Amino acid sequence: MRSEWASGGLVALILYFGYHAFAGEQGLWRWGRMQHAVAEKQALLSEIQAQNEALQSDIEKLIPGQVDLDFVEILARRDLGFVYEDEYVIIEQAR
Numbered sequence: 001m002r003s004e005w006a007s008g009g010l011v012a013l014i015l016y017f018g019y020h021a022f023a024g025e026q027g028l029w030r031w032g033r034m035q036h037a038v039a040e041k042q043a044l045l046s047e048i049q050a051q052n053e054a055l056q057s058d059i060e061k062l063i064p065g066q067v068d069l070d071f072v073e074i075l076a077r078r079d080l081g082f083v084y085e086d087e088y089v090i091i092e093q094a095r
Contacts, residue, residue, distance in 0.1 A: 022028050061068040076082035083089055 020027060024030070058071070060066075061071040073082075
């Protein structure tokens with residue numbers, strides 16, 4: 001009788017720890033989801049770092065005394081709609 005209780009208790013204990021090892025708050029399934037989230041965040045970080053490097057490059061082109069005039073013209077055309085007097089502007093309608 002005693003060994004039956006011991007066996008039942010041992011099975012219950014194994015089931016309890018087995019459940020928590022896989023489905024618990026810090027189980028394997030949660031760990032897998034966390035690894036996936038970390039990979040997504042690292043990809044986002046890489047993208048943001050690339051954007052940051054591009055912005056740093058643009059900033060270096062605008063340092064007083066070292067201004068890249070071609071870059072300034074590109075910014076004026078893109079952001080301010082600058083055109084020269086002898087240029088034609090073709091406006092394309094959205095479909």
